[in-house]
Amino acid sequence: MYLEKLSLTNFKNYEDGRYVFGRQINVIVGPNGSGKTNLLDAVYFLALSKSAFQNQDAFSILHGADYFIIDGIFEENEHSGHPNRVNPDRVQITISLQRGQRKVIMADKKPYERISEHIGRFPVVLIAPNDTDLVREHSEDRRHFFDGVLSQLDPNYLRDFLMYQQVLKQRNSLLKLFAERNQVDNDMLDTYDVPLLDLGQKIHDRRKQFVEEFLPGFREHYAYLSNESEMVNIVYESEVSDPNFAEEFRHFRRRDTILQRTTMGVHKDDYSFLIGGVYGEAVPLKKFGSQGQQKTFVIALKLAQFDTLEAEKGVKPILLLDDIFDKLDDRRISKLIQQMEEGAFGQLFITDARPERTRELLSSVKADVRFYETGV
Template identity: 50%
Template structure:
């Protein structure tokens, strides 16, 4: 699979731009602030129906414009036209070959992408929410049923939290009404927990392989899945937390509190890992993400490498270039502000350059 053509209208700093890409390595070069990362984000947006940078879709509309339009041709066995349109203040719409999707979730996973970005080490430093989003995003590209269940869980969680706030604001309590949402959260949460647990078990072996390749060291790395639902009796878990839920006016236990623990030699990478070890850890996660997507989809995802030459040391750059040269990846997009450096590092590889003014 690869993205052959892309048109951007009022997407971030692009007023009306058209691009054609090669099936292999595409290097996007230009000065800082020219829009290299925005072009990468457009590919990500068209593939996953959201920005990799902003949580609000409206922030992707060009300043002082009323709408945006992204259109791309993906090639698998046949060419497929994917279109995204959105009016400021309106609803985002996605179309495949000019036919609208009945559910936005039906688009997720059809055109998978993997992004390696400069701020990826935030996955180690940030809160558990960042790590849940990472792994939920991977699983959602693999399993459309997981995405549906996850979305229903979040809606049910919002309803339960709203009810808990009503109890606090109006000083009353209806246990039977609350239990309706509690029981639903238990059923949905158990399904999500089992899928996350199975995924991490499969993912871990691939991740360790890539960490060893990148680091050439003997560090014993691990990703541990931590969940409230790992306890034997989840019903008792919610009963025991009822007083805390009423006091906080929100659901304090459940799979929305899960975390993924990154360790090296049984110590937290966040506290004890060097900068190089952290970079290898995250890059190994991304490469494992690529392999597991390829394995289950039957084709290679698109790989986005944003500004990595400024953030990685020579050893890790060499490893990545080695993988590109060995055709480990399919279509690759790579950004760099220094065109000459890129040409030197990739002198032995066939590259299509796109200069952003």
């Protein structure tokens, strides 16, 4: 599976862009601010129906324009999860958005009935400079990462997650209404609490199972990148793990009404990133890990994500490396280059403001390397 062609209309800083990509390594070069990352984001958007960097789709429309269109040709094959396709085949994916209207996603010019049918069809992994926010920032960032992986892996998880978000939004609206009226209807709350608790339990169980399955591969990647210098761990933390959670959830209805939001549930989960162990106590990576250890941790996360998607989908995900050579030390860069030389990855997209550096770094890699310049 790979992206063969990409066309952009009014997407971010691209009024009109046309690209034909190679199956292996595609290097996007150009000055800072010329649109290198935006081009990567277009690939990400096409694969996952959303931006990797903007939380609202409308922010991706070119300033002064009323719409954007992203159009691409993917090549699929018999291992892509679509058993009706016996031979390698091409599929055209088109995503468009008109200001004030709903986003439209089409496969071969036919709209999907549900966006969830598209998620995971073209697996993609992005490694970007701000990935260390996963370590340093809030629980929401960590949940977003793991939910994103699981959504590409498991359609049932994505369905339950989207339904949970919908019921949660409706319950919060009801709590605001109760607060305004200074009156609580417990029977009406039950109609939301029952499905919310059921969906929350399913999400909790799948997250817990995933972390257990994900850990061995993640630790292997960390050991490879760090020369096995320390132990690492990921601990899934959830209130739902408490056998009495449902009782506690209902007990705090009055608090929820006062605060006008649902204060307990899997939307409050977190993942603790730990370093150390075996011969010493494991400690939070956020507080005690060096910058190098934090960068290694998140790259190992992304590479383990790559392996997990490949194992589940039967194809190598598209790998997007945004400005990665400018943010890593020589040792970690050499480790990534070694994996490229060994053919660990499929189609790659790499951005760099210094093309001569990328040419030198990739000179030993026996692969088709193509360069594309932005801002010209």
